[in-house]
Amino acid sequence: MSDDSKLSQRYRELPREEPPRALDDAILAASRRAVEARPAPLVVPTGRRRWYFPVAAAAVIVLAVAVVVHVEREQPDTEILAPSTTVLETPPAPAAQEPKVEEPKAEAPKRLRKQASPGFTPDPRADSAASAPAAPAPAAPPAAQAERNEAMGAVAGARESSRDERRSAQMARSSVAPSPEAELERIARLRAAGRHEEADKALAEFRKRYPDYRLSEETKAKVEKPQ
Amino acid sequence: MEAPDEELMLAYRDGDAGAFETLYARHRGALYRFVLRSLKDRAVAEELFQEAWIRVIEARGRYAPSATFTTWLYTIAHNLLVDHWRKKGLALVSLESDDVPVESANPVRQIEGRESLARLLRALEALPPVQREAFLLHEEAGLNVAEIAAATGSNEEAAKSRLRYAMAKLKAAVDE
Secondary structure (H helix, E strand, C coil): CCCCHHHHHHHHCCCCCCCCCHHHHHHHHHHHHHHHCCCCCCCCCCCCCCHHHCCCCHHHHHHHHHHHHHHHHHHHHHHHHHHHHHHHHHCCCCCCCCCCHHHHHHHHHHHHHHHHHHCCCCHHHHHHHCCCCCCCCCCCCHHHHHHHHHHHHHHHHHHHCCCCCCHHHHHHHHHHHHHHHHHHHHHHHHHHHHHHHHHHHHHHHHHHHHCCCCCCHHHHEEEEECC | CCHHHHHHHHHHCCCCCCCHHHHHHHHHHHHHHHHHHHCHHHHHHHHHHHHHHHHHHCHHHHHHCCCCCCEEEEEEHHHHHHHHHHHCCCCCCCCCCCCCCCCCCCCHHHHHHHHHHHHHHHHHCCCCCHHHHHHHHHHHHCHHHHHHHHCCCHHHHHHHHHHHHHHHHHHHHHHH
């Protein structure tokens, strides 16, 4: 017998240790699970590289939360976009609240610009930074915010009554616009002051807005241009 | 006639769980002893043993029988050991069991045999890790020099030299 064979024989006389049964079971179970989950992956994380499973799970969770937060932030702006026409239709404030007649005219374009901007900058907080060059200066946030709040309030009212559109329009008018009577009074004052051109425009606007409003003879005498 | 390892591994790759069980039964003992006798800590040895098989399972999809299955399996185990040694430094083996079986009923020969095996264990423990690994791959896995070189990522000359030195030291210990 050669020395190598003798050494091998002696080595084989050492204890023939075997893996514990539990280890066998775990490995065989893993082999069966892997076959059930075919096809075999080409690149599989093993050993110390398994850390990236929890990292991937965490990334998915963070992404999901970010999407939810983003969607929640988007929703108020879509609500603003929808009712913008309501705000556009809002007539100028009553004369009692505005000492100068020119102010409503100046206000109207401002509102128009403000309505245009949300389409491009859905996030109200981004208004000041991302608004178009034609947008009003961001240096007047309180007034702008008040207008926005007013508009949103009107929108909310309109949305609640959306089942009955006519009724909804009336509610919106009553909550945002001055009453027809107040508007007529303002026109009458313009007429009395001799500002016929402005009175004509206001009356035309009134008829456009309230086509079915019947003017009494007395009112007609006050608001229409004398022949 | 038993199916060769490579055939079983290909069958497992294609979904035959029974093929893996046969393969595992063939190699479990030798691989376990190879890892156990290369390391100091039984718990770590069991962990690396399991990890080696898990890698086999997970790599089944890209398995191609370019080398023998045994060489591939022990290459995986070798890489795990190298990773372990890099982390811990080169640890000498410490075989835990001195409960060595003996063949003879003669008390004198029993003592001689026990002493001889104890010396063999101590000598194996005292071998440099690369020599011990070469010897264990030869004895436990049945690899030849070329296969030892392939499994350990070395050249044949180095593998042959390591194996020769290991066997010389172990023979000397047995013959003392």
